[in-house]
Amino acid sequence: MMILTDQDGVLADFELGLRDACKRIPELRDKIVEYKDRVNFSAVKDYPEHLRSRVASIYHRPRFFRNLKMVSGARKALFEMLEDGHEVRICTAPLTNYRHCVLEKFEWVEEHLGHDFTKRIILARDKTVIRGDYLIDDKPVVEGSYDSPLWKRIVFDCPYNKSAVGIRLVDWSNWRQVLKGG
Ligand SMILES: [Mg+2]
DSSP states (O other), X not given: OEEEXXXXXXXXXXXXXXXXXXXTSHHHHTOOOOGGGOOSSSGGGGSOGGGHHHHHHHHHSTTTTTTOOBOTTHXXXXXXXXXXXXXXXXXXXXXXXXXXXXXXXXXXXXXXXOGGGGGGEEEOSOGGGSOOSEEEEOSSOOOOSOSSOSSEXXXXXXXXXXXXXXXXXXXXXXXXXXXXXX
């Protein structure tokens, strides 16, 4: 099988990185939205209007993506997929403001998964045009040019995607059962 997996929120802990950065910014320190309280896919939308540009500036600055922690169990799961004979691709949409994030996404994959894994990266703003059997993604709705993508959607469970339709992966340790069920 060809398994496509998203990077941010699925492999790289974007949410933790954002909260940690907020703790170091005086005007945001007391306003941090805890993970369990996240409602919108776009983190800035969970913050009051007057703080949004300040929050967004966190992930536009150098080294934000580079320094994200790995989501628990993700590394093990990716290598298990390869051991099981599956094809794996990291299918990630860079920020529109791509300046730092594109390079740093590659550096992050190299550090956490090894240089060979960088060959598995697919940068795609429109993931519906990518062919695969499954797409594991935390975005509530993955839309694009094609209404019926070739992959089957697996929702990587997060507080902000509870309403998303699809098979749900709550924990990486459970990936085999979830894909079997799908
Ligand atoms: Mg994501």
